[in-house]
Amino acid sequence: MAEQKDDVPFYQKPEWADVVPIPQDDGPNPLVPIAYTQEYSTTMGYFRAMCRAQEKSERALDLTKIVIELIPSHFTVWYYRQQLLKELNKDLKTELEWIEWMVEEHPKSYQIWHHRQVIVGRIAQSLFPSTTTTSSSTPSTAQSAEAAFVFDDLSESQKTTVQDLVKSELEFIAEALKDDTKNYHAWSYRQWVLAHFGQGPWWTGELAYTEELLEKDMRNNSAWNQRYFVVTNGFGGLTEEDVQREVQFAKSRIEKTPSNESPWVYLTGILRKGNHSVTEIKEFCEGLLSVPRANFSPFVHATLLDIYEVEAKEQRSAASVEKAKEEAIMLAEKVDSIRSKYWNWRKTQLLKIDVAA
Amino acid sequence: MSALNEETTVVDASAPELLLDQHVKYIQALDTKKNDLEYWLTEHLRVNGLYWGSTALHILGHPDALDQEQIVEYLVKCQHDNGGFGGHIDHDPHILSTLSAVQILITYDRLDAIQVDKVVDYIASLQNEDGSFSGDSWGETDTRFIFCAINCLSLLKKLDDKRLDLQKTIDYVVRCRNFDGGFGSSPGGESHAAQVYVCVGTLTILGALHHVDADQLGWWLSERQLKNGGLNGRPEKLEDVCYSWWVLSSLSMLNRSHWIDAPKLIRFILEAQDTETGGIADRPGNMPDVFHTVFGIAGLSLLGYPGLVAVDPVYCMPRHVIQRIGLVEKH
Numbered sequence A: 001m002a003e004q005k006d007d008v009p010f011y012q013k014p015e016w017a018d019v020v021p022i023p024q025d026d027g028p029n030p031l032v033p034i035a036y037t038q039e040y041s042t043t044m045g046y047f048r049a050m051c052r053a054q055e056k057s058e059r060a061l062d063l064t065k066i067v068i069e070l071i072p073s074h075f076t077v078w079y080y081r082q083q084l085l086k087e088l089n090k091d092l093k094t095e096l097e098w099i100e101w102m103v104e105e106h107p108k109s110y111q112i113w114h115h116r117q118v119i120v121g122r123i124a125q126s127l128f129p130s131t132t133t134t135s136s137s138t139p140s141t142a143q144s145a146e147a148a149f150v151f152d153d154l155s156e157s158q159k160t161t162v163q164d165l166v167k168s169e170l171e172f173i174a175e176a177l178k179d180d181t182k183n184y185h186a187w188s189y190r191q192w193v194l195a196h197f198g199q200g201p202w203w204t205g206e207l208a209y210t211e212e213l214l215e216k217d218m219r220n221n222s223a224w225n226q227r228y229f230v231v232t233n234g235f236g237g238l239t240e241e242d243v244q245r246e247v248q249f250a251k252s253r254i255e256k257t258p259s260n261e262s263p264w265v266y267l268t269g270i271l272r273k274g275n276h277s278v279t280e281i282k283e284f285c286e287g288l289l290s291v292p293r294a295n296f297s298p299f300v301h302a303t304l305l306d307i308y309e310v311e312a313k314e315q316r317s318a319a320s321v322e323k324a325k326e327e328a329i330m331l332a333e334k335v336d337s338i339r340s341k342y343w344n345w346r347k348t349q350l351l352k353i354d355v356a357a
Numbered sequence B: 001m002s003a004l005n006e007e008t009t010v011v012d013a014s015a016p017e018l019l020l021d022q023h024v025k026y027i028q029a030l031d032t033k034k035n036d037l038e039y040w041l042t043e044h045l046r047v048n049g050l051y052w053g054s055t056a057l058h059i060l061g062h063p064d065a066l067d068q069e070q071i072v073e074y075l076v077k078c079q080h081d082n083g084g085f086g087g088h089i090d091h092d093p094h095i096l097s098t099l100s101a102v103q104i105l106i107t108y109d110r111l112d113a114i115q116v117d118k119v120v121d122y123i124a125s126l127q128n129e130d131g132s133f134s135g136d137s138w139g140e141t142d143t144r145f146i147f148c149a150i151n152c153l154s155l156l157k158k159l160d161d162k163r164l165d166l167q168k169t170i171d172y173v174v175r176c177r178n179f180d181g182g183f184g185s186s187p188g189g190e191s192h193a194a195q196v197y198v199c200v201g202t203l204t205i206l207g208a209l210h211h212v213d214a215d216q217l218g219w220w221l222s223e224r225q226l227k228n229g230g231l232n233g234r235p236e237k238l239e240d241v242c243y244s245w246w247v248l249s250s251l252s253m254l255n256r257s258h259w260i261d262a263p264k265l266i267r268f269i270l271e272a273q274d275t276e277t278g279g280i281a282d283r284p285g286n287m288p289d290v291f292h293t294v295f296g297i298a299g300l301s302l303l304g305y306p307g308l309v310a311v312d313p314v315y316c317m318p319r320h321v322i323q324r325i326g327l328v329e330k331h
Ligand SMILES: [Zn+2]
Pocket: B240, B241, B242, B243, B282, B292
């Protein structure tokens, strides 16, 4: 950034001459005396002076940038910057460009992501000041059920504006996810963007996006989680048609990577959410047993154990108990012995099932 | 006298030894590393660091290895007029450092040094309309902050404060539960072992653990153990010593810690020790830090490693301290 590349440090420039930096107070007998580097301690001294005076000026705004670039995890400075941006009525689009640069440098700093959310919340509010938005007072509640707008109630031009904003945010996040597909902060923010602007057409695009990510890496658990978020929140809830489609989707991925935990959890999760019984995938699971790679997947056997256990309870079937027991033994002794205590416990639970004589 | 672990686990004879004395020296020496860049970059975490260091020392059976008077004096300076504690002197208050400060003071039995009612005022001021808690007056929410608030109020015996709506807090945490049985940082957020710990911990303290499907979540947590014995935080992520704590303590609160392979996990943690400097790293071969040191040691204690002081799975403090303040019946 410009400030840092200058040869002269900011505090030697004339516009800072009147500020008296406040040194760190470590107390008289500090347990943790801190030997700061010179640049850091001087910068922080000026920052403390600005904070204490609550100065609302361009130079204070410049200083927040210097401090943030030096130490992005210092949460106070972000808050100060947000106040300054408001008081000085700064262009928020410019702020977004700077955040983009910061995210590239510090993708795991949650303060940066939160700052993005605050700024985009403000932009959203400024677009339609008459609309009551949830963004102003508590910008942070990530997936607050209430969206800022009812998308369908907007005029055509308003819809276009909102769509453009959402699109650019989703593209920005996708860019960050390219470097780290499991960045937790990026995903949290993504869910906030999707939900904050209501039920717009971007939800359809999001389903395609998760598919695209899973095409690249079927083991991306974050993408599976996002897919669940989309199908259960995006289109007014999970329909029977959704269940059928998603079951097929998960099955086809399981066939490719049978020992991948994520699609299994997704598959059973969708069935449960759609009020379907896990026994509906019995044939699918049994079929996998004859596939050489799949028959060693703990998840095939674990799901079969669940299925036979349900059958045993529902039909009071001794044969199903036997089959379930075989799966538990298989898991405990062969395919998942690290969790043998868990599987042995499951086996003992089977003994409690009341079967027909 | 601190209670040592009652049930001791059989430790694999070929596993490395616990370098107890070296860890004590490592933690004592942390304050002398002021020329490290890392040291001032983590200034805002100084109070958290003190909690990690002093808790590790207590579990190692060396409660007096740091100067208690100096620590108390320092913490008093970190408390603000609004009752919250900053991460260091002159830093703005935050729920994370507030919990750490209270934990340290209770461990040293020095709550008398601060204004407890003001801490409660501060925490009560952070509760949001939806029942969640913000981390600071800036407003960011995360299930971590909910746990910090509830944990802290519970330690201070102030959960009955009339300004709080704990039913809403429970409802919010339950909304963060996912289809895999785990919990995320917000409703819809991906399950993550550290978020599971804070949500299960909150529900345990609030007596609302019945909202959890313990068998389903217990299995998901057990699935976090990898072939080398280490635990990861999410599917397909790398194993990491700090998850020894997040996963294991959660399993412990669910009464299912016996579902994983304890000897293998003990070995994994011990292999992450730095044999030269002391301290524990995130995984074998990496640089140690105080964060992974405390959670590695706390994990070993929870696993019943011989010679360590028993740790409480909810509060991550010595169990005898939690007993002293009369909170053990809670879980
Ligand atoms: Zn870690």
